[in-house]
Amino acid sequence: MDLNVHLPTLMLLSIAVNLLVGGLLWAVYHLRRRQACFRLWALACATFVLGSLLAGARTLVDLPLLTVLAAHLLLGASPLLVLAGIHSLMGVSATGTRRSSRFLTVAGVVYVAGLLICFHSDAVLARLLTALFSALLFALAIGRLLTIRRKPRLPFRILQTLFAVHGLLLMTQVLVIVGDRAGLVSVDLEAVLTLILANHLLLASATAMALPLLAFTEAERSLRFLAERDELTQLHNRRSFLQLGAAALDRAKRARQSITVLMIDLDYFKLINDRWGHDVGDQALQMVARIMVEELRDEDVVGRIGGEEFAAVLNTNDRNEVEAITARLRRKLEERGQIVNGLPLHLSASIGGVATQPTREDFSDLMRAADQAMYEAKRKGRNRVELHSLVT
Numbered sequence: 001m002d003l004n005v006h007l008p009t010l011m012l013l014s015i016a017v018n019l020l021v022g023g024l025l026w027a028v029y030h031l032r033r034r035q036a037c038f039r040l041w042a043l044a045c046a047t048f049v050l051g052s053l054l055a056g057a058r059t060l061v062d063l064p065l066l067t068v069l070a071a072h073l074l075l076g077a078s079p080l081l082v083l084a085g086i087h088s089l090m091g092v093s094a095t096g097t098r099r100s101s102r103f104l105t106v107a108g109v110v111y112v113a114g115l116l117i118c119f120h121s122d123a124v125l126a127r128l129l130t131a132l133f134s135a136l137l138f139a140l141a142i143g144r145l146l147t148i149r150r151k152p153r154l155p156f157r158i159l160q161t162l163f164a165v166h167g168l169l170l171m172t173q174v175l176v177i178v179g180d181r182a183g184l185v186s187v188d189l190e191a192v193l194t195l196i197l198a199n200h201l202l203l204a205s206a207t208a209m210a211l212p213l214l215a216f217t218e219a220e221r222s223l224r225f226l227a228e229r230d231e232l233t234q235l236h237n238r239r240s241f242l243q244l245g246a247a248a249l250d251r252a253k254r255a256r257q258s259i260t261v262l263m264i265d266l267d268y269f270k271l272i273n274d275r276w277g278h279d280v281g282d283q284a285l286q287m288v289a290r291i292m293v294e295e296l297r298d299e300d301v302v303g304r305i306g307g308e309e310f311a312a313v314l315n316t317n318d319r320n321e322v323e324a325i326t327a328r329l330r331r332k333l334e335e336r337g338q339i340v341n342g343l344p345l346h347l348s349a350s351i352g353g354v355a356t357q358p359t360r361e362d363f364s365d366l367m368r369a370a371d372q373a374m375y376e377a378k379r380k381g382r383n384r385v386e387l388h389s390l391v392t
Contacts, residue, residue, distance in 0.1 A: 011056055014205045018045040018052075021208040028212065040085035040094070041211045044078045048204055051075035058123075069119040072130045076111060079137040079166075080104075082207070086144045089214065100140065107136060128177045135170035138163040150221060155213035162207045169203065230304040232282055233289035241303030245313045246363040248301060249356065258317035258356040261366040262326065263374040264292070267348045267382040269308035276343055284340050284347060291336060295329045311367070317355035319387065326351050326385045334383065348383035350374055355389050 022045030029038035051074030058067035084094040095101035111133040118125040142163045145156050179185035228240035236244060245261065252259045266288065273281040285308065292302050292310060301313040314322060330351055337347025352374025354366055369388060377386040 008056065011052055015049050015052055017205040018049045018208050021205075021212065022046050022049070024212055035088075036094075037085040037088040037214075040081050040088060041208075044081035044085065045208050047074045047081060048078040048208075051078065064120050064123075068123055068126055069115055072115055072119065072126050073112070076130050076133050076137075078204075079134045079141070080108075082211075083137050083141045083144065085211075086141055086148075090144065090148060096140075096144070104140075107133065124177060128174055131170040131173040131177075135167045135174070138167040138170070142167075150217070152217055152220075155210065155217050158210050158213065159207070162203060162210060166203050166207065233286055233304050235289050235292070235310070236301065236303035238303065238305040241301065241305055241311055241313075242363065242367075244301045244303075245311075245367070248313050248315065249363045249366070252315075252356060257315075259366075260314040260317050260322050260353055260355045261363075261370040262312040262314065262351060262353045263367070263370040264310040264312070264329075264349050264351050265374055265378070266308040267350055267378070269347075272345055272347075276345070280341070280343060280345070284337070284345055287336065287340055288333060288347070288349075291332050292329065295332055296325065311370070322353060322355075322387060323385070326353060326387070330383070330385055350377035350382050351385040352377055353385070353387040 022042045025038045025042035025045065029035060029042060051071045054067050054071035054074065058071075061067055083096075087094050087096045093101070095104055111129055114129045115126055118129070142160050145160050145163075148156060150156075176185070228236060230237045235241075248259055266284075269281065269284075272284060285304070288310065289302075289304065292312065296302055296312055296314070299315050303311050305311050314325065316322060330349060333347060333349045337345055339345070340347070352370050352372065354369040354373055356366060373386040373388045377384045380386070
């Protein structure tokens with residue numbers, strides 16, 4: 001196979017694919033509230049295209065400043081922009097954390113300095129520097145993707161795999177160049193590097209095509225969040241809480257285990273709205289939501305099911321454990337609810353809880369039983385906990 005004959009065609013195909021995907025990402029950027037990650041990924045496609053065009057012009061134009069230096073800088077900037085887009089998707093600055101920002105700055109300075117020294121006299125060494133710098137960026141991108149806990153995971157796994165293969169190919173290129181320079185291997189260096197470049201072009205196109213998958217997953221995640229979450233507190237809304245609670249009950253039945261349902265109602269909350277206004281009431285509800293998220297466990301389900309009424313599903317029916325959780329929650333609500341944003345609100349809550357029983361087959365039965373326990377707490381003086389049918 002004559003790689004030199006087919007490489008220009010492959011480069012043109014790769015350029016065309018990156019132009020199309022870059023245009024799609026730019027359109028997504030404008031359609032999705034100008035979400036910065038899509039703009040950065042569109043720019044990554046653009047820099048890859050421009051860098052490839054300049055590198056391909058080397059056989060036609062004897063201008064190393066453009067066809068070597070500028071081309072390598074652009075090709076090195078492409079994975080850097082991909083990494084910046086991932087950082088933006090994570091909600092951090094484009095350069096990442098302070099530590100990673102310093103590391104990228106040092107690596108970038110070394111890379112640019114090395115190119116300035118060798119681009120005119122040693123094009124192969126310039127290729128080694130770009131490969132090493134890009135491999136480093138792809139390794140960082142894999143690490144960043146591993147820290148993102150969003151679902152579905154498939155687009156992230158696809159990108160992690162593509163980045164890993166990118167990094168392996170680039171490091172193979174580095175090892176081949178180093179081995180050839182050190183006399184450790186005897187190969188047709190240009191043919192091997194051409195083969196690696198061909199595979200890298202294909203991978204770059206595949207990566208560019210995989211990035212739009214994140215647009216769809218992000219759109220789905222946003223829509224699902226809007227459908228499942230209470231706008232004020234960001235807790236699960238009533239519909240979502242009932243669905244998750246029913247699913248938790250089904251799992252408990254299959255595992256022959258029990259769950260506990262809690263109903264939490266703020267005492268005299270209407271007086272707070274009447275005296276201080278609904279804005280203050282909303283701030284109080286947001287504070288209560290934060291306390292519930294802090295005090296309950298990650299595996300528990302927490303929701304706001306009505307005005308000042310909250311609910312939770314605990315994956316236990318051990319009375320001592322539930323008593324400890326509810327006592328801590330009630331105490332925190334009372335302590336932090338005394339003064340809210342400088343106003344003496346004196347918040348408290350009545351809490352009712354009930355565990356699953358063989359006679360209760362539906363989650364709605366548990367909700368009604370927990371609601372009854374909560375109203376019993378109110379009848380007995382409020383700011384207290386009533387637990388029914390819990391195993392000691």
